[in-house]
Amino acid sequence: MRILLLEDDKQLGPWIAGGLREEGHVVDHFEDGKEALIAAMGQEFDLLILDRMVPSLDGLTVLKSLRASKNVTPALFLTALGEVDARVEGFDAGGDDYLTKPFAFAELSARVNALGRRRDTGEGVEAAKTELRYGDLTLDLLSRKCERQGQEIELMAKEFKLLEYLMRRPGRLVTRTMLLEQVWDMSFDPTTSVVETHISRLRAKIDKPFDTALLRTRRGEGYVFGA
Amino acid sequence: MSLVRDWTHHFKWLLRSSTLRLTALLSLIFALGFVVAIFVALTLGQRAIERRMDGTLATIAQGVEVEDEGVTSAEVILRPLENLSALPEPFRRAVARGGGTVDLDDDLMGSDIWRVMVSQDSDDEPIMVAVPLEDSSEVQDLLAGILWTTAGIVIFATLAIGAWAGFLAQRRLKRITTTLGHLAAGDLTARTGHRRLRDDLDDIAQNLDQTAADIERLVTQTRNLSASIAHDLRTPLARLHAQLEMLPEGEERAAALEEADRLAGIFDTIMRVARIEAGQGRDGFEQIALEALLGDLAETFGPVVEDAGKSLALDISDAAMVLGDRGMLVQALANLIQNSIIHGGDQITLFAHGRAFGVCDNGVGVDPQQFDEILKPMVRLDAARSTQGSGLGLALVRAVSDRHGAALEVSANEPSGLRVAMRFTEL
Numbered sequence: 149m150r151i152l153l154l155e156d157d158k159q160l161g162p163w164i165a166g167g168l169r170e171e172g173h174v175v176d177h178f179e180d181g182k183e184a185l186i187a188a189m190g191q192e193f194d195l196l197i198l199d200r201m202v203p204s205l206d207g208l209t210v211l212k213s214l215r216a217s218k219n220v221t222p223a224l225f226l227t228a229l230g231e232v233d234a235r236v237e238g239f240d241a242g243g244d245d246y247l248t249k250p251f252a253f254a255e256l257s258a259r260v261n262a263l264g265r266r267r268d269t270g271e272g273v274e275a276a277k278t279e280l281r282y283g284d285l286t287l288d289l290l291s292r293k294c295e296r297q298g299q300e301i302e303l304m305a306k307e308f309k310l311l312e313y314l315m316r317r318p319g320r321l322v323t324r325t326m327l328l329e330q331v332w333d334m335s336f337d338p339t340t341s342v343v344e345t346h347i348s349r350l351r352a353k354i355d356k357p358f359d360t361a362l363l364r365t366r367r368g369e370g371y372v373f374g375a
Numbered sequence: 376m377s378l379v380r381d382w383t384h385h386f387k388w389l390l391r392s393s394t395l396r397l398t399a400l401l402s403l404i405f406a407l408g409f410v411v412a413i414f415v416a417l418t419l420g421q422r423a424i425e426r427r428m429d430g431t432l433a434t435i436a437q438g439v440e441v442e443d444e445g446v447t448s449a450e451v452i453l454r455p456l457e458n459l460s461a462l463p464e465p466f467r468r469a470v471a472r473g474g475g476t477v478d479l480d481d482d483l484m485g486s487d488i489w490r491v492m493v494s495q496d497s498d499d500e501p502i503m504v505a506v507p508l509e510d511s512s513e514v515q516d517l518l519a520g521i522l523w524t525t526a527g528i529v530i531f532a533t534l535a536i537g538a539w540a541g542f543l544a545q546r547r548l549k550r551i552t553t554t555l556g557h558l559a560a561g562d563l564t565a566r567t568g569h570r571r572l573r574d575d576l577d578d579i580a581q582n583l584d585q586t587a588a589d590i591e592r593l594v595t596q597t598r599n600l601s602a603s604i605a606h607d608l609r610t611p612l613a614r615l616h617a618q619l620e621m622l623p624e625g626e627e628r629a630a631a632l633e634e635a636d637r638l639a640g641i642f643d644t645i646m647r648v649a650r651i652e653a654g655q656g657r658d659g660f661e662q663i664a665l666e667a668l669l670g671d672l673a674e675t676f677g678p679v680v681e682d683a684g685k686s687l688a689l690d691i692s693d694a695a696m697v698l699g700d701r702g703m704l705v706q707a708l709a710n711l712i713q714n715s716i717i718h719g720g721d722q723i724t725l726f727a728h729g730r731a732f733g734v735c736d737n738g739v740g741v742d743p744q745q746f747d748e749i750l751k752p753m754v755r756l757d758a759a760r761s762t763q764g765s766g767l768g769l770a771l772v773r774a775v776s777d778r779h780g781a782a783l784e785v786s787a788n789e790p791s792g793l794r795v796a797m798r799f800t801e802l
Contacts, residue, residue: 157610159614160613230601249613250615250639333705334702357461
């Protein structure tokens, strides 16, 4: 992916840019808002990673200007402002995701891939599906039924939602924070092991009774479904 | 129906105008005065006419000699006192009284009101002399008519002006009340937009606008300050995280990262508590069904509680709808559940009774003397010092509760344990 990164911190900027390049992305790194805006207007990017507080023009204004000129490139905000209203501001400005500092690189990487994929497949097509299938596992979104190898599996409402979220992102790293935000609608860390517990319950239902495991844990980073 | 209700509401609203009430009162006093004045004027006018009439009657009497049969015409009746039998009864009674006004049921010579006087004719014989009052009473009626009509118009005009003035004043007051409402609801940009009429209402509006501007400025300053604190602390934390991640993998790196995450978490909670405490109004509030909220939480946290070797139960009766910020309430309840998992007994209950809801457990509880103490930020009772936690959990619960105008009730659970409830006020 070709990524525009707007981050003025002398340490974080190169760290993020370096990490993304290692993963095979092409990164244009800017430390100044105006320069980033000019670049984003003149060139085609697959993703924008914008810091909220940067010199000359903050990330929020940059994205607002781009959205005003019909630029729909997916955008991820990086910010040291973690509060709920700051998040809301970010989404209102046309941001697609919002990541609060400090963050683990794996977290950023997972979100970057999620946004990039969204652009590839076109989210509308994906969202319109009424049945998700992966190998011998099917999830019927209308009758709310889950089956593996023809055996019906009883899922609780939250487990169903969790599995749906995972099945829509096969082979991708999904972090704990992403799950908290998307499945539980929690923008805070409940300190208790909500995600871990539900993952292990889900695993006991969809993986334990069968020979192959579909849901894998990547230590310290998150979870990968399938592939 | 709604139009009628609208107008009724509008009318009630107008009735509450102090200006209108004052004008109505003044109009009433004015009207009373008017009525009294008209009565006095008419009575005095009547008396004056009667006096002048009596003078005329005396002059007529003295200028004639009355025969036995007397004179009876449309202009005057003259009779000797011994010969009154031909006249209607009221005349005789008037004579017995010594004179006065006679009001007849039937016309006599085209007139039903006569002024009667007992006098003497030119021969000094006692006679009765009477003239019709019809003309003067017509004048009197006309005068009364003019006066009453004028009074009616003036009183109506006064009331109309009063209502209009009341309406205008009420409209300005409403703007002030609406602005106050907006401010209370958290919209700090609300202003009355007063016009310069240089009256008392204008002063109030101006003061209100000034105060609102001050509050807005202070809140913005606080917000900016908290934003820069957040930025100044999160940026080095992010660098720390980045540097730790660049270390070679191993036990120590993992432990250090975990510690850094914990630090970030604590900072996050502090900022959250501060923001909730500094927050205002009902922005982002929605109607929340407590039963559904608790059911959702039970599904999310039930397995977590079970994995901790405890059990989570729901106790819901007559659960109400409350107006609140869902995210905040979830976080507060999550904190309470977390607290119960760490410090409470093995039976944790999520309860909602009416407008009160919270978490209780059957553990050892807390000494009632320390109920106030545990709500303070950073306070951890001795027994809890050895376990994990930042001591911010209940401070956040209190901040959320305060933000919703709810009462936070900490009490002993029956038969044992701690019970923490948020009691929402009636809407």
